[in-house]
Amino acid sequence: MNLSLLDPFAVASDFPETLTETLSYGYSTCVKFNRKGDYLASGLADGNIVIIDVDTNSVILILRGHVRAITSLCWSEDGRYLLSSSRxxxxxxxxxxxRSAIRxxxxxxxxxxxxxxxxxxFKFTASLFENDAVIVDMSEKDNAKIVKLSTKPVMANSEVNSSGSEEREGSHRKRRLKRHQTLVCTLSKDGKYIxxxxxRGWINVIDRASVKTLRSFKVCDSxxxxxxxxxxxxxxxxxxxxKTLRQYLVAPNWESIQLQQKYQDVVNKIQYNGVKFSYDSEYLCASTLGSTHDIYIWEAKMGSLVKILxxxxxxxxxxxxxxxxCCIAATGMDSGTIYLWSVVYPQKWSNLAPDFEEIEENIDYEEKEDEFDLIDSAKESGKVDQQEQYDVDVVTKDEKDARGFSFIDSFVIETKLDDFDAIGSI
Known part of the structure; x- marks a missing residue:
């Protein structure tokens, strides 16, 4: 049913509430929606990648190229390209x-x-196991340029030498520390910073152009x-x-970060896995690793728990x-099943027409003589509805949908009959 005909209070929901679908297309290790939200990419433990149509929850494309479990997936802005990494x-x-890997x-x-x-x-950044993070330029097909990123943080009150030891200013004592290793890397929204x-619990802000560490922030000891x-x-x-989620306010150009909220369960000691913001950063969801088997949703400004899926x-x-x-997807550790939580829209048939009346059982209705005539007696007498005098614009596209999102142009995956023969092999 069209969103504009549904209950406006249900459409305005900011987060899903009900488990609506469970998808079992192989053992899924990671999931990622494209920017438009009409496709879901699922990386499997055997190295295959399946593309799922969100409208029908069916597989429309299978990508085969890896031989081990997929660790991450990343869509391009237009939805045509997909970057995958594996073990x-x-x-x-x-x-x-x-329908193939070009790089x-x-x-x-x-x-x-x-x-x-x-x-x-053709450029991406990656974090490697027991190695430095890198920036890769694969514009040339057979000659990828790899630049390593510095792992050593820029400290204000201490200096770190190349051997990994830390020497504090004003002290003659040196303390040996383990070498920093980059475990995760991401990009700022404008792509200027890594x-x-x-x-060791440090956040490094690296300039993309000069590949230099601009600032470092100590957030924890783990x-x-x-x-x-x-x-x-x-x-x-x-x-x-x-076992703590720390939320920070980011200053322009990443000049500073300010701790805003901490999320932790001091009673059950829950370990959090995947974390995701809502579109307006007003809500935050996180999957849990432990006995709860739930997804927690917090209100980001006040830090209050608003929903447990x-x-x-x-x-x-x-x-x-x-x-x-308005859907949240998560993968299960034991079975690799994809769980989908979404909003269940109640059907309000009375919104279809102002004079539509809902009845509990069928009744006999006697129609009027001219009720369904092409030209009724009221129009013949000159009493024409004022709304029918205006032309209906069916050419101009709306700028926003029923939930207030701007329409974006995204790549549409072509469906071929040969793909359905291969789906049974998942």
Missing amino acids: DFKVDLWDLKQ TVVFDSPIWGSTIFPDDI ITGTS NIKGIEISVTGSRMIVNAGD EGSKEELISVDWNYRR
Whole structure:
């Protein structure tokens, strides 16, 4: 049913509330919606990638190129290209129009995750297992240029030498520290800065053009598992190994970050896995690893818990938020099932017409003599409805949909009959 005909209070819901679908297309390890929200990419443990149509919840395309579990997926802005990383030491750039990988980069270690630059599909940044994070330029097909990013933080009150020891100013004592390792990296929304998290609890802000570390911030004493930046770019959430989510306000040009909220369960000691902001960064959701098997949703400004999404029977790993469809997807650890929470819209048939009347049972109705005539007696007498005198514009497109989102042009994946023969092999 058209969204404009539904209950306006239900359409205005900011977050989903009910588990509506469970999809079992192989063992899913990570999920990612495209920008428009009409496709869901699911990376499997066997290295395959399935593209799911959100409207029908059916597989429309299978990408085969990896041989081990997929660790991360990243869509391009137009939805035509998909960047995938895997434990087989390889990163592939897929062209969904050609249905094949157009670029492949092989590293010396597995990849934690990779993110494509918003203004250049042939450039991405990646964090590697027990190695430095890198920026890769694969404009040339057979000659990818790899630049390593510095892991050492820029400290204000201490200096770190190349051997990994830390010497504090004003003291003759040296303390040996373990070498920093970059565990996660992501991009600012404008793509000018690379944000990395280390195993020692530091956040590094690296300039993309000069590949130099501009600033460093100490956020905790444990390793950083994930970094999520809101769509507006004003907020950042840091998922650390100490079972705490830290929310920061980000200054322009990443000059400073200010701690705003902390999210933790001091009673159950829940470990959080995937984290995601809503489209306006007013809400935050996180999947849990533990006995709860739920997804928590907080109000970001006040830090209050507003909803717990229940229904899954296993621990949840990857999570993604489809803003335009008001849907949250998460993958289960045991079975690899994809769980979808969304808003159940109540059907209000009385919204179809002002004179529409809902009845409990069928009744006999006697129609008038001229009720369904093409030209009734009222029009013959000159009493024509004023609204019927205006022409209906069926050419001009609306700028926004029923929920207030601007329409965007996105790539449409062509469906072929040969693809359905291969779906049964998943």
